[in-house]
Amino acid sequence: MRDTTLRSSRPPAALAAVLALLLGLFWTQQAAPAHAAPATTAITVDGKGTGRTFDGIGAISGGGGNSRLLIDYPEPERSQILDYLFKPGYGASLQILKVEIGGDTNSTDGAESSYQHAKGTVDCNTGYEWWLMGQAKARNPHIKLYGLAWGAPGWVSDGTGDNFFTSDAVNYLMGWLGCARSHGLTIDYLGGWNERGYNKSWYENLHATLAADGYHHTQVVGADSGWDVATAMRSDPAFDNSVDIIGTHYPCSYMSAMTSCSTTSDALATGKQLWASENGSEDYDTGGAPMARAINRGYLDAKMSAYINWPLIAAIYPNLPYNTMGLMTATQPWSGTYSVGKSLWAAAQTTQFTDPGWSYIDTASGYLGGDRTNGSYVSYQAPHSTAWSTVLETLDATAPQTVTFKVTGGLPGGALHVWSSDFASNDQSDYMVRQPDLTASGGTYSLTVQPGRVYTVTTVRGGGAGTAKPPARGVLKLPYADSFDSVPIGGEAPLLADQQGSFEAVRCGGGRPGTCIQQMAPSSPVTWDNTSDPYATLGDLGWANYTVSVDTRLTQDGAVQLLGRVGTQQGFSPAGIDAYYLTLSHDGSWAIQRNTTSHTVTTLASGTLPAAAGDGWHRLSLTFDSTAITASVDGTQVGSVTDGSYASGQVGIGTSGYVQAQFDNLSITPGPEQSYAGTYRLVNRNSGKVLDVANQLAADGSAVDQWSDNGGANQQWTVQPTGDGYYRLVGVQSGKALEVPQADPNEGTQLDIRAASAGDVAQEWRVVPSGGGYATVENRATGMLADVNGQSTADGAKVIEWPANGGANQQWELVPVG
Incomplete structure (x- = not known):
């Protein structure tokens, strides 16, 4: 512990001078190297210098x-x-x-x-x-x-x-x-x-x-x-x-x-x-x-x-x-x-x-001050020495540095143009920024470079940063339908993303006019990833209650598949996917199945429909209403089950085995829509703790964390619809809205509260059912989810934004207040 006891009066002047001298020598020898600014880096950009060709x-x-x-x-x-x-x-x-x-x-x-x-x-x-x-x-x-x-x-x-x-x-x-x-x-x-x-x-x-x-x-x-x-x-x-x-x-x-x-x-x-x-x-x-x-x-x-x-x-x-x-x-x-x-x-x-x-110019490339932690620089020259550029990075530096340039060997001099990007900033306007030109003094150019940046010193004119801005995120609204007739032969249907196999537009068979989508791969491919049956997915992960239907035709042994509530796919293993399936085999047998990212396929119901056997066209339908799942073939209900494993997700089509089945007239119609308007406590699935404004603060910028349920108004949130399927979450105690500060796109940013502002997409959230009575809370500006940092179960753990990963720390139960 630091000793703060008051001592006697100061020493005599002579002794003080000696102590000062000794301390000065000590700190010069011990402390100065740790805090001294790096030495100036002198770069001679020589057009006669050699290096490999830049590709x-x-x-x-x-x-x-x-x-x-x-x-x-x-x-x-x-x-x-x-x-x-x-x-x-x-x-x-x-x-x-x-x-x-x-x-x-x-x-x-x-x-x-x-x-x-x-x-x-x-x-x-x-x-x-x-x-x-x-x-x-x-x-x-x-x-x-x-x-x-x-x-x-x-x-x-x-x-x-x-x-x-x-x-x-x-x-x-x-x-x-x-x-x-x-x-x-x-x-x-x-x-x-x-x-x-x-x-x-x-x-x-x-x-x-x-x-x-x-x-x-x-x-x-x-x-x-x-x-x-x-x-x-x-x-x-x-x-x-x-x-x-x-x-x-x-x-x-x-x-x-x-x-x-x-x-x-x-x-x-x-x-x-x-x-x-x-x-x-x-x-x-x-x-x-x-x-x-x-x-x-x-x-x-x-x-x-x-x-x-x-x-x-x-x-x-x-x-x-x-x-x-x-x-x-x-x-x-x-x-x-x-x-x-x-x-x-x-x-x-x-x-x-x-x-x-x-x-490259090898003699004009290296590490600033000869130390990797100061940053690096690499120089390039155009053929015939008509232009040159030096790119410097100071990403690990801790202090400003001076860099000087001398130009020789026939390379052009004059005014040098400088561009920089501040990689410590999350503001796009701080990237590719034109700095003042450098002019030589006594044949030498000097530039002070700040930590955490990338600079380009160049004779090349032009350059710059694009100015186009994207629109806000939105929901893919239902109903959705595609007859595939507008897809060119050999093309892929809009929004339909192949995960395994190949689903392309062909002329319909079986006497049907128009264009259909067919699984084209006739045999298992030479794989790079782990293999699976062919399938393709489409749509919005937030779709919850809906009916998905498609016409199918299969003329060989095997089966066609209709997928619903498709969620997370297991990395490097497309066979592992959270989804429900309606499978119809060529012999007329059918099954309602549930798959998981761990490749566990469970048959929830099965049977045989003789009228659905053979080479003809058949319409498959899956209906999801909360935990009720109903399957139909050609308008006849063949099975109904109750399962709450997955509460929302995309749709898909697929085949069991590498068979060349055809698909037509995909449609998704909405079911009963759940409204989340009301006042709730948001309880984290992983920790059991509640979304909480830290220390009951109410000022703009107050941080949000998790805390044990104490009934406080700082743990209660009024969910207000803002349109397009999004909501604003307003703290009951503060009257301020949950937000991603400044719409920061960096994962790990802690959430806070701020005065509600109409049209501020950083304050708009989408509540998406994730199963078991829980939901994810997705920010409209960044597309990331409200997440308890590090899956912590401790009081005071930060609530941050993080990309969706299926974790329980990203799932919340909305418990009505009162």
Whole structure:
């Protein structure tokens, strides 16, 4: 404990002077190094300096259907999103777009359609990657395109099981390149099998076939796995010649701060270009700082000349894993809302002021003050020394630093332009901000850099931050119906997201006119993820009471499935999903079933309807009314059960087995709507504690936590409808509304209260039943849920916002007051 006892009067002056001198020496020796500002970093940007060729910054559409919902966005929001991703000088200004070569199989967040479901049946219009690549090229004609397979149709395995390294797979990739050519697209880079190692003879065959088929421009990237491919290349000249670029995954560590990156001596010794051909896997917002570090440090630590982020965008339903990862999120085509993340600006600080084909300047790249914790800097120059840029990051620094620049070797000088982004800020206006130009004094430029920032010093004119703003989140209202007649042949129905298999538009069979949706994969695919039966999902997770119906036709053994109240999907295992099913087999047998994320399928009711057997069309219906579930076939009720496991969720269609069933006339009609208007205590399912305004405060900004039920008015909330299915929660004691402060998009932000403001979406909440009498409380501005921090059961634990994860700490019982 600190001694605060008063002492006698001060010492004599002479003694005091001696003590002062000794203390001064002591603190100079002991304390100064810990607090001294870092030394000035002097950077000489020399046009005669050498370094590797810069290949670009990019992102991946695929490895799961993470771009699926983007094509269904309305205008102008869809174009705004595409501009933020690809338009030069506006947003991410991406220089590489890597896409999945669809294989009819789930590869994280869904499945992408193959252009050749069965050998010899080619349709170059399937899927949305052709559209996306075309949109990217329209905005930036110089963007590089890169294709990679995660899985493939079953026939590609040559009958050898779950194997991609076959001659058929090489031909499959050549066919895909042909489809790209038919769309006017040139593929610059081509990989093998994502994260499944390599087969030397296969890569040699691929490289030779590219040349033989006239794809001299397309370079082979090997092996989209680890650095071990480089070791194999070093001892095998034929294999070495078949790989043009070495691409590895997560060399800056998986889901980390990315403070350091690694390579191997064998990789460096190959002399090949080295890429972080997949990195990231970070939240679109909080992943910005790690991404900015990795872009610089990937070159400084490992001489990697390209950084490719997984994924491009989270344009997926929020019940899927990794639903906030990418450079942006876009999860509601019906409302048009989207979010721009810090990760997008991390890319922009480099991409807006460089181009592939520039070269690094090694002598003008390093760590500030020679210390990694101060930050890093990397310099680039254009061909013929016509322009240059230096990107600096101070993300781990704790104090301002001075950086000086001298320009030599034929590079241009004059006024230097400065742009910066403040990664400590949650305000989008603090990103890609133009700073005052630098002018030389005595041939030297000086810049003071603040902690937590990324800066670009450049001779390049232009650059900037996009200004488009999204609309508010909203509810997908019922009724909903789709006859599928407007879907082009080979296309996917709006909002219907394949999770396994491929559901595409075809001409209806069985004498029915018009267009239907058919499950196209005729056999189990070569998988990357764990396998499951084919299915596709659609809709709003907040749908509770409704009837979903669809016409089906099956002409082979197997079964069709209608899904309802579809909720959480188990990551990397699409067979594990919270949902109810009505299954109808070709022989007329039916069942009502419940599945779980742990793959437990329970039959709740079953039977046989002879009239439903055979090849004809049949209409399936599932009705949900609170805990009552009713199933009908062709208007005849076949079963009714009571089950309260899932209280809300999407709809879906599917098949049992890889059968080519058809579906038509999907409809969802609303049932009785539950109103939550009233006054409640909100009791957390995990802790049993109550949503509480801390310390009974009533001022704007007062924090919200959980506390044992004490009957206080600070634990009571009046739920007031605001329209469109949303509510305002007003504290009885304070008279103020529950909110996400300033609509902060960062997960973990503590909720507070503030004077109610009409139209403030940060104060609007959607109450969504989650089963067992509980509900989630979802913010309209951010789409995140009210969550007890860390699943704590303690009094005073913060109530924060967090992405939906199915946890009991995100579920609340609304107990009426009085």
